[in-house]
Amino acid sequence: MKKNILIIGAGGVAQVAAYKAAMHNDVLGDINIASRTMAKCEALVAGILDRKALKRPGVLAAHALDAMDVEATKALIRRTRSQIVLNAGSAFLNMSVLRACLDTGAAYIDTAIHEDPSKVCEQPPWYGNYEWKHREECERKGVTAILGAGFDPGVVNAYAALAANAWFDRIDSIDIIDVNAGGHGRYFATNFDPEINFREFTGTVWSWQQSQWMANRMFEVQRTDDLPVVGTHTTYLTGHDEVHSLSANLDVPDIRFWMGFGEHYINVFTVLNNLGLLSEKPVTTAEGVEVVPLKVVKAVLPDPMSLAPDYTGKTFIGDLIKGERNGVATELLVYNIADHEEAFAETNSQAISYTAGVPAIAAAILIARGEWDCHRMSNIEELPPVPFIDLLGRLGLATRVRDAQGDRAFDAAEFRPREKHGEGRLRGA
Template sequence: MKRNVLVIGAGGVAHVVAHKCAQNNKLLGDINIASRTVGKCEAIIDSIKEKGNLQSPGVLRAHQLDAMDIEATKALIRATKSQIVINVGSPFLNMSVLEACIGTGAAYLDTAIHEDPSKVCETPPWYANYEWKRSQACKEAGVTAVLGVGFDPGVVNAYARFAYDNYFDQVDSIDIIDINAGSHGRYFATNFDPEINFREFTSTVWSWENSQWKANKMFEHGKEWDMPVTGKSMAYLTGHDELHSLSRFLDVPNIRFWMGFGEHYINVFNVLKNLGLLSEKPVLTARGQEIVPLEVVKAVLPDPASLAAGYTGKTCIGDLLKGTKDGQPKEVMIYNTCDHEECYAEVGSQAISYTAGVPAVAAAILIAKGTWDSKCMVNVEEQDPAPFIALMNNMGLVTRIKDEHGDRLLEPMREMASSEPEKRFATA
């Protein structure tokens, strides 16, 4: 059994992760939070105390840390006796934090693929460019590393795995749809780190079509989706992390990611991009200063964490799978809806941060119990999704399924008992 958690990062998702770890500290043990700005960590701790979210008396401590410094991160892991590290800082940190975990034996979790600050939308599969290169090192060190265990990527991978194993003889397509029907009341803002948000869309967006990678332009392909609770929304074909592992581990020829955008967001995005303000490449100002335009845009936009107090409405994120069962066409939607105001009441966050943070803590609990303690590097769909989905049902992220039998709560063990699943993995 593993105990004591080090949370790296102090943004909106880290805020949720820290709250949820605190709510489960009898099992998880000491909770330490580290960031370059220790004051942000202290503010999260104050929030936990204000909400009364510490399950039982225990350690809640803030630390200053530059997580790019591998040796400093190792030292903090050892000093805090942390056996689980949840990396919810910038994706630029992933490889450094992973290396520190390999060096100390701590389990590693993150919620997004590593990124090089100087590159955007790299050649797929993205995991092969970074994390998967350290897979053998994790195995040799006996280190559990669970990659991309937010919502998307993360929960949507588990949904895909569960449906693939339990409802189909053959899956022809997986469409992952992410709709935020909420309103934050600001002229323009992003729901998570603006720099990371824009980097996803400024260059090529990749989808998995006919068992090969297909390059598209952002907002080139749009479709209206009628989702549970949130209703009809326009969503656009977008590149995203989970495609890069699902295409490897599931034998499915078509895997796509769709994200909802309003006209206002698209208009502002296009203006910023056309002006060159979303570039990750440095430019020289008239005063001789070298700046990165994208970093300037990030600096002037609202901090995503500041949106929480006034956020209203709901999100709906899910997987639509189509294929055949017993020679007949079959369609299954597995999804979650989340309410911004309810998230704020519980942990002081908006739903986007909540849906990314809760799964990371659920995975940490499964590692602590030994259920997901694989002692090697895995993506979420390589693990048994049933205990993960069942645990989240009791942690604030309830999963539902919609198929020919209706729309109902997804209770994994009951569904598995009735469907006689057969695991089918693609050749890696």
């Protein structure tokens, strides 16, 4: 059993995580929020107190921290007696925060794969470039490290594990589909950190097809699906974190990630990219000033947190899974619908941040209870999915399933582990 959580970051995801942690401080204990900008942390604390979100009286404190400074992060972990650390900030921080956790024994959680600021779209599998190099040390030291505990990656990994363990005898394909059917009224904006957002789309699109890595260009491959609630949408094959762990942990020949984009987004992105404004490589202006084009674009775009008050509509994220069950070809859709206005009413954030922040706190609660305190490094699909999915429903992210029998709310009783061990099982299970 672990107590006291340190949340690193003060952006949209961290805000949702902090609100939800406050609502469950009877389980999580002290809540400490840290980022480079103290004022943002203080504003977050003030908002939580103003909403009276704390379930019971307790510690809720703000701290200034450069999380790239491992020694400073270790000192803060020890000073706050934090046994759980959530990196809800930049993916550039993952390795620094993980090192601090390995050295202090605190459990580690992140919501996205580590990135090196100087590199875009490294060779797959991405987890093998950084995180997985520390698996042996985690296990030797008994440190729990849970990777990619957002929605995608995160919940979609749990959906895949659920299907592999308890539904299919064999899985042939997993297509993860992410559609934001909402709108914020701005000419152009990204829903989370523009720097991270654009880096996803400027490199090679890696997917797992026919049990090998396949390379494509962004917006080269598309599909159209009629989805529950949000209707018919066109999505594009996109490189994404979860494909890089699911392909290693599941015996599934085809695993792909699809994201929805409107024509306007594609047009603006294409112009920015063609002009070189999405490059992470420094350039020198005529005045002799060195700038990184991508950072300049980030600086002039709206802060993603500022979009929340005007956001309307819903998001869809789910796994479309095809395979064989009891000798019959079967298709299963496991998904969530989130509402931007409902997310703002509860946490002052839009649904994109909400769907990433809530699962991270669900993971923290499961660690605190001991159910996911695994004392090793794990991707979400390597952990029991039912407690996670069930808890998410109680925290505000309800899961639904659709198959030949219809569309219905997730019921854990339907997903008891199957006795037959087919090819769709988790490797090593």
